[in-house]
Amino acid sequence: MKFDHIIIRYGEISTKKRNRKSFVAKMRRHILWSLKDIPNVELTANRERMYIILHDADHKEVIARLQGVFGIQSLSPALKVERDIEKIKEAALYYMNQLSDPVHTFKITTKRADKEFPYVTNEVNHLLGGHLLRNIEGLKVDVKNPDFNLLVEIRREAVYLTGETVPGAGGLPYGSSGKAMLMLSGGIDSPVAGYLSMKRGLEVEAIHFYSPPFTSERSRQKVLDLAAKLAEVTGSFKVHIVPFTDIQVLIQQQVPANYSMTTTRRLMLRLADQIREKNHALAIITGESLGQVASQTMSSMFAINEVTNTPILRPLITMDKLEIIDLAQQLDTFEISNLPYEDCCTVFTPASPKTQPKREKVNYYESFVEFEPLIEKAIQNIETITVVPNQQTIEKEMEGLF
Amino acid sequence: MIYLDNSATTKPYPEVIESFVKVSTDYFGNPSSLHGIGTQAEKLLSTARKQIADLLKVKSAEVFFTSGGTEGNNLAIKGAALANQNRGKHIITTSIEHPSVMEAFQVLSEQGFAVTYLPVDATGRVSVVDLEKALREDTILVSIMHVNNEVGSIQPIAEIGELLKQYPQILFHVDHVQGIGKVDLSLIDAGIDLCTISGHKLHGLKGTGVLYIRQGVRIAPLFSGGNQEGQFRSGTENVAGIVALAKAMRISLNNCVLYAHKLKEIRTVFYHGLQEIDGVQVNSPVDGAPHIINFSVPGLKSEVLLHELETEGVYVSTTSACSSKKRTASKTVLEMYRNQERAESVIRISTSFHNEIEEAKQAIDAIGRAVAKLEKVMR
Numbered sequence: 001m002k003f004d005h006i007i008i009r010y011g012e013i014s015t016k017k018r019n020r021k022s023f024v025a026k027m028r029r030h031i032l033w034s035l036k037d038i039p040n041v042e043l044t045a046n047r048e049r050m051y052i053i054l055h056d057a058d059h060k061e062v063i064a065r066l067q068g069v070f071g072i073q074s075l076s077p078a079l080k081v082e083r084d085i086e087k088i089k090e091a092a093l094y095y096m097n098q099l100s101d102p103v104h105t106f107k108i109t110t111k112r113a114d115k116e117f118p119y120v121t122n123e124v125n126h127l128l129g130g131h132l133l134r135n136i137e138g139l140k141v142d143v144k145n146p147d148f149n150l151l152v153e154i155r156r157e158a159v160y161l162t163g164e165t166v167p168g169a170g171g172l173p174y175g176s177s178g179k180a181m182l183m184l185s186g187g188i189d190s191p192v193a194g195y196l197s198m199k200r201g202l203e204v205e206a207i208h209f210y211s212p213p214f215t216s217e218r219s220r221q222k223v224l225d226l227a228a229k230l231a232e233v234t235g236s237f238k239v240h241i242v243p244f245t246d247i248q249v250l251i252q253q254q255v256p257a258n259y260s261m262t263t264t265r266r267l268m269l270r271l272a273d274q275i276r277e278k279n280h281a282l283a284i285i286t287g288e289s290l291g292q293v294a295s296q297t298m299s300s301m302f303a304i305n306e307v308t309n310t311p312i313l314r315p316l317i318t319m320d321k322l323e324i325i326d327l328a329q330q331l332d333t334f335e336i337s338n339l340p341y342e343d344c345c346t347v348f349t350p351a352s353p354k355t356q357p358k359r360e361k362v363n364y365y366e367s368f369v370e371f372e373p374l375i376e377k378a379i380q381n382i383e384t385i386t387v388v389p390n391q392q393t394i395e396k397e398m399e400g401l402f
Numbered sequence: 403m404i405y406l407d408n409s410a411t412t413k414p415y416p417e418v419i420e421s422f423v424k425v426s427t428d429y430f431g432n433p434s435s436l437h438g439i440g441t442q443a444e445k446l447l448s449t450a451r452k453q454i455a456d457l458l459k460v461k462s463a464e465v466f467f468t469s470g471g472t473e474g475n476n477l478a479i480k481g482a483a484l485a486n487q488n489r490g491k492h493i494i495t496t497s498i499e500h501p502s503v504m505e506a507f508q509v510l511s512e513q514g515f516a517v518t519y520l521p522v523d524a525t526g527r528v529s530v531v532d533l534e535k536a537l538r539e540d541t542i543l544v545s546i547m548h549v550n551n552e553v554g555s556i557q558p559i560a561e562i563g564e565l566l567k568q569y570p571q572i573l574f575h576v577d578h579v580q581g582i583g584k585v586d587l588s589l590i591d592a593g594i595d596l597c598t599i600s601g602h603k604l605h606g607l608k609g610t611g612v613l614y615i616r617q618g619v620r621i622a623p624l625f626s627g628g629n630q631e632g633q634f635r636s637g638t639e640n641v642a643g644i645v646a647l648a649k650a651m652r653i654s655l656n657n658c659v660l661y662a663h664k665l666k667e668i669r670t671v672f673y674h675g676l677q678e679i680d681g682v683q684v685n686s687p688v689d690g691a692p693h694i695i696n697f698s699v700p701g702l703k704s705e706v707l708l709h710e711l712e713t714e715g716v717y718v719s720t721t722s723a724c725s726s727k728k729r730t731a732s733k734t735v736l737e738m739y740r741n742q743e744r745a746e747s748v749i750r751i752s753t754s755f756h757n758e759i760e761e762a763k764q765a766i767d768a769i770g771r772a773v774a775k776l777e778k779v780m781r
Contacts, residue, residue, distance in 0.1 A: 217441050335463050390452075398429075398446065401421045401645050402453055402652065 001094045003059035004080030007162065008050040008066065011073035011170050020047075026201075027071040027173035033235055034065045063166055068233065070199050071176070072168030079161040085119060088159050089131040092150060095161050096132055096139075105142035106132065110152040117154045124152060172201030174234055179203040180283035180313060181276045183268065184239065186223045186341070189287030189316055191230060191333040192324055196315040197285045198233050205279060206230075206237065207272050209244040214348070219341040227387040229333050240275055241383045244268075247374050248348055254369045261353040262362050265295050265304045267371060273308045274379055283311040289324065290317050294353040303357040404761045404768075407719045409551055409580055409694055409752030412605045418650045422607060425642035433639050434630065443641050450641075450648035457651050460589055460614060466631045467644050470611035471579040472502040473624070474598035475545075477613055477635065478575045479506040481621030482543050482596060483515060489571060490540030494518045496528050498734040500551050503577055507545075520546075525687035526555025526738050530565055543573045548581035552721055552734040552750060553686045554694025556585055563592035573619060579603055583654040584665070584693045595619045601643065605754070606650030610643040654755075661755040665692040668753055668762045675766035681773055683744060685735050695751045698735065698744045699773055702780060707749055707772055714768040719750045 008031070013023040024045060031050070035041050040055040041062060052062060059077045066075055081091040096103065110124040119127065128150070133139055153160040182194040184206035194204050208223045224239060231237035247267055255263045272284050288296045295304065305312060316324055328334035405413065425446060431439035433447045448462070455462040468474045483493055495507050497519040511517045518536045520528040528546065544566060546557050559576055566574045575596040581587055582599050589597055596619065601610030615621065615634065627636025672695045676682050685696040699707060704720040711718055721732040731745035739745070751765070 216436060217438065218436075218444075221441075221445075332461075335461075398442075398449070401424060401446065402449060402648055 001079065001081075001091060002056070003054055003077045004160070005054055005078050006052040006059060006062060006066070007076040007078060008052065008168075009073045009075070010049070011071055011168065012172060013071055023071065023173050023176050024050075026176045027069065030069045030071075030174050030234065031066065034069055035062060038062060038065070067166070067169055069174075070169050070171035070201065070233075071173035073170065074168050075166045076162045076164055077166075080158050081161065083114075083117060083154065083159055085124075085127060088124075088152070088161070089128060091159075091161050092128045092132060092152070093135050095150065095163070096136060096148070099148065099164055101147075103148040104138065105140045105146045106148045106150060107141060107143045107146040108132075108150045108152060110154065112154045114154050114156045116156075124154070128152065169199065171199035174198060174201065175203040177201030177203075178283075179205070179279070179281040180285050181240075181272055181279065181281045182206045182285040183272055183287070184208050184223055184226065185287070186219055186226065186337065187287065188328050188334060188337040189289060189292075189324055191226045191287075191337065192327045192331065193285050193287035193313075193315045194230050195233070195327075195331055195333075197313060198230070200315075202283075202285075204230070204237075204285065205281065206239045207275055208239055208241050209268055209271075210241050211243075211245045211248050214245065214248065216341055218339075222336060222339055222341055224385065224387055225336050226333055227385075228389055229331065229336065231387050232389040235388065237387050239385050239387060240279075241385065242271055242275070242378055243381050243383075244271075244378065247371065247378060250369065250371070250374060252348065255365045257350040258352060258354045259357060259362055259365055260348065260350055261295055262300060262303055262357040263366055264348065265300070266307045266362065266366070267375070269304060269312075270307050270371075271375060271378060273310050274375070275382065276310060278379075283313050284308075285313045285315065287316055287324075288314045289319055289321065292321065294355045297355045299356040299358075300354075303359050303362055306359055306363075404716045404757075404765050406751045406753060406757070406761075406765060407717050408754040408757075409603065409750065410719055411602045411608065412754055413756075414602070414607055414646075415605045415650060415653055417653065418606055418646045421649050422642045422646040425645045429641065431641075433641060434628065446645050447639055447641055450644045453648040454612060454651055457655055458589055458612075458614060461617060463632070464614055464617055466613045466615055466634050467639060467647075468598075468611040468613050468635060469609050469640070470602065471500070471577070471598055471600035474579075474600065474611050474613040475500065475502040475575075475577055476506050477624050478596040478598055478615075478621065479503060479543065479545055480510065480624060481634070482573045482575065482619075483510050484622040485620050486542045486573065487515070490538075490542045492516045492518070492538045492541045493543040493545070494520065494533065494536055494541060495545045496520045496522060496547065496557070497737050498522050498526065498550055498552070498555075499545070499547055500577060500579070503545055503547065516540075522555070522734075522737050524738050526550055526553050526690070526734060527687070528557060530558055530561045533562060534565055537569065537572070541569070541572050543575065545575040545577070547577040547579075548587055549578075549585050549691040549694070550734055551580045551694075552732055552748070553696040553738065554580075554690035554752075555687050555734075555738075556581075556689070556691055559587060559594070560592045563594060567593045580691065580694070583651075583658045585691050589614055589616075596621070601647040601650060604647070604650045604654040606647045607643050610640060610647040612647070657755040662692070664759070665753060665755060665757075668757055668759055669693070669695060671759060671762040672751060672766065675762070676769070679766075679770045679773055681777060682769075685732075685738065685744070685748065693753045696732075696735065697749055697751075698747045699749070699777075700741075700743045700747050702747050702773070702776055704747050704749050706776060706780070707747075707769075710772040710776060711765075711768055714772065716765050716768045719752065721748050721750065 038057045041057045042053040044051045079091050081087045108125045110121045112121045150163045180202045182204050184190045227237045227239045431443035433444035451462045451465050455465045573595045577598045579600045595616045597614040599612040602608040625636040683698045732748040736745035
């Protein structure tokens with residue numbers, strides 16, 4: 001007994017009208033990528049659904065991969081059997097027994113597309129239902145509100161059984177919403193913000209501010225490891241590493257300590273906006289959550305946001321820390337984020353940063369400092385790294401050791 | 403030389419030794435050092451951890467490095483018992499465990515823990531029913547080896563894991579030292595919380611090992627110190643040995659797939675060959691692990707037979723190497739057959755992927771000659 005194909009149902013794309021084609025094409029590309037090392041699987045699509053023809057591939061593995069593809073509402077594995085009532089009975093029992101959730105009540109819905117099949121719809125329902133009731137202890141029929149509805153489709157070439165519905169990732173197909181730049185610090189929040197944005201169809205690249213010697217090689221490595229996790233979504237993930245030391249040093253020298261954080265954030269945002277423009281993205285994503293730290297109070301965001309009118313997406317803005325940690329654990333980024341290395345956000349934090357900074361004041365302090373040459377220099381010296389999942393980030397000469 | 407004592411230790415792969423030498427020479431840094439040399443060592447450490455996690459199909463954060471099987475078993479058992487004693491003081495194991503498990507339980511029993519030792523049947527297996535009966539309200543730990551080191555019997559770990567899934571308060575430890583690379587075991591599917599693995603049984607180096615600790619399981623450390631290895635195992639990491647272990651495990655698990663058939667065939671040759679020799683009783687169960695064959699020649703001292711075989715270039719073991727210096731009877735064989743004479747004349751043959759069928763045939767001939775010769779002299 002083996003599964004023949006998997007039915008893929010579109011999520012919100014099905015509400016799209018003229019753009020649907022491009023949405024489906026993006027999703028198709030993502031699906032093909034996620035299954036690329038499984039030989040022989042075949043993808044067919046129509047307006048309503050896609051089908052993965054398994055050709056002996058393990059359906060559980062395929063489903064697990066597909067659950068990482070955005071835009072899929074749900075998945076159903078389907079069995080294919082000969083048009084022999086005994087074989088169909090056997091298959092029905094097999095299907096019921098492999099379900100992951102326990103089923104107490106069921107019904108059978110038969111679609112008899114081939115009218116030449118020797119049993120009529122009701123006969124099939126009764127024969128299969130009786131077989132299941134005899135063989136599964138404690139199972140009951142409930143036609144109104146069953147735990148499980150077994151769908152049997154009798155066609156000329158074969159009989160198909162399905163009914164199990166596995167939830168997909170939801171969201172919109174990757175890349176269907178355009179591109180945005182994620183400010184990736186190495187903390188717990190920003191990778192989650194990046195993932196949620198990708199789920200909503202955004203193509204995401206990251207920006208990381210790197211300040212040696214104030215932050216170590218390890219914190220940079222940590223960001224690349226996080227990027228490698230995010231790369232699992234689509235196979236690769238770009239990180240722009242911005243040398244930030246000179247600017248941070250200048251801020252420390254020129255701006256009063258309690259405003260240094262506000263200015264630092266404003267400069268990061270200015271740099272991020274320039275990088276966004278160069279890379280043809282339309283938004284900046286941050287992992288900010290309202291009130292979490294001094295830079296994420298409403299007054300701080302008001303003062304910091306002043307430097308750009310580019311949309312800033314804050315997917316986590318209303319989430320509590322514990323909710324974010326939950327998501328980070330699901331994404332497997334929590335362990336990496338939690339490593340205790342100094343990052344660009346923690347080193348220069350003053351003892352008491354302003355939680356209610358004023359635009360006028362920060363503008364006044366910044367007016368004495370010439371940041372432009374340093375910004376230009378930083379932009380010129382950006383290092384762009386494309387990270388792939390499970391990347392062996394070790395050097396060439398280390399490779400043979402394993 | 404026909405080396406048939408691979409359950410005592412295996413010969414390290416040359417590639418493994420190469421890695422050890424290269425890491426010791428070029429990447430000698432302490433992984434906890436913050437500078438570049440330390441960072442490189444740390445990278446090697448985390449890459450090794452990732453590779454081993456992937457091979458075991460678990461998470462990197464669940465792989466902890468130890469000095470080997472004995473430490474892994476002690477850390478798992480004492481650590482789990484001590485950290486959870488407020489929930490209960492009853493712990494369960496079998497009567498045929500390796501001394502590093504037995505003695506750890508002995509120490510705990512002296513400290514006030516109640517211990518149940520499950521018996522084994524004539525095939526060297528515990529019964530899941532016996533285990534279920536032994537479970538109590540205050541049971542906190544069950545420790546059962548996967549493959550027995552003396553006779554190679556395979557314990558029903560998956561079934562036991564299935565049973566214990568109904569008791570989330572009970573931690574399940576598996577001594578997998580003899581099993582890994584020889585008998586498949588899915589740590590996740592079997593619901594295992596703690597699992598011991600040793601490097602030198604996998605053609606790695608002595609002084610290396612892994613303890614798998616499932617995420618969320620807390621145990622008490624044995625060593626106080628710098629809180630390396632997620633605070634479970636203080637002490638500067640043996641980076642070179644760990645990298646060598648990652649490589650050895652990769653090669654061994656690969657060989658396990660390539661040579662599984664050959665290993666089985668060799669076992670069959672031994673199994674039938676030994677049964678045909680007069681005076682020999684095979685102790686290993688028919689369906690045991692593919693790399694261990696244990697037999698007795700009642701009335702013949704096993705050490706004498708061992709040395710006689712050595713003169714023919716065949717290297718075997720009396721009982722398990724770890725307890726062979728004590729010259730006592732094999733505990734496992736005694737438990738299985740309840741026969742003192744049989745348990746005192748035990749020889750263990752343990753193979754690896756690199757043994758050949760031809761070697762098995764030669765060894766059988768040598769054993770036949772040796773037994774015939776010694777029986778004339780000693781009786």
